[in-house]
Amino acid sequence: MTTLFISDLHLSPSTPEINACFRKFMREEAIHAEALYVLGDLFEFWIGDDDKSDFAATIREEFKRITENGVPVFFTQGNRDFLVGKRFAKQTGVTLLGDETTIDLYGRKAVVLHGDTLCTRDVNYLKYREKVHQPWLQWVFNRIPMFIKKKIVSKVQSDIKDDKQTKSLEIMDVTQSEVARVMAAHGVDLMIHGHTHRPMVHTFDRSGTTNTRIVLGDWYTQGSVLSYDKESFELQTRPFSTD
Structure with missing residues (x-):
């Protein structure tokens, strides 16, 4: 059996x-699969669990189909879908994870996360993240009319796009010291995350032990999947249909 990991689809x-x-x-x-992990940014922007659009309904149905088939699905919020909440979980059968979660992969402990919190040099983004994760602000946002939500989200998306254009690639990448700190805090030698859109398997030495960091790819030009089983793992791609 195989455990699958995806992130940064931006549906x-x-x-x-x-x-x-x-x-x-x-x-x-x-x-x-034996299990599916979605490590954030499944959506370009999730406007809230009260979204009744056809698009939102079709995505919920895809998750409901496989969870009802007995496949456990675990969901970590990303910077684009931090409003995915308990209602979405109830409707789909997925299990929501925290910002950092230690899991067992066939006898090997790993920490899984979206990856945005590892980018400690991106100070402006981390300030924004802290603000939008405040419970009271999310409570207010979830109770305003949908048409106002859409206007706010449109403005946020525009600001994010403008902000990215002025940042260096180095600022938007992870900080190695933070990677090592998180792995040490969880007592693991394996980390899996997305967010940076730079699929790669990195290895480094920490306290005489070889550590592995697997970065998931985005789905902008092709699908990207980490397939992990008892014997091995592989970052794989899935072509878009040519029909």
Whole structure:
């Protein structure tokens, strides 16, 4: 059996190729997995669990289909879908994880996370993250009319895009000292995360032990999946349909 990991799909009504690749992955692969981990930014922006759009309904249905088939699904919020909450979990059967979670992968402990908190040089983003994760602010946002939410989200997305254009790639990448600190805090030698859109397997030495950091890829031009079983693991790609 195989455990699958995905992140940074950035699904939205305006990404039909990505959505189709996601549906195919869920129906042909994830439904046969031992478990599926979604490590954040499944959506371009999740506006709230009260989203009644057809797009939101179809995504919920894909998760519900495989959880009802007995496949456990674990979801870590990303910087684009931090509003995924208990209602979404109840409707789909997924289990919500915290910012950092230690899991057992066939006898090897690993810490899984979205990865944004590892980018400690991106000070402006971390300030924004701290602000939007305040419970009272999320409580207020979840209770305002949908049309106002959409206006706010549109403004936030525009600001994020403008902010990215002025940042160096180094600032938006992880800080190695923070990676080592998190792994030490969880007592693991394996970390899996997304967020940076730089799929790669990194190894480094910490206290005489070889540590591994697996970075998941985004789904902008192709699907990206980490397949992990008892014997090995592999970062894989999935082509978009040419039909």
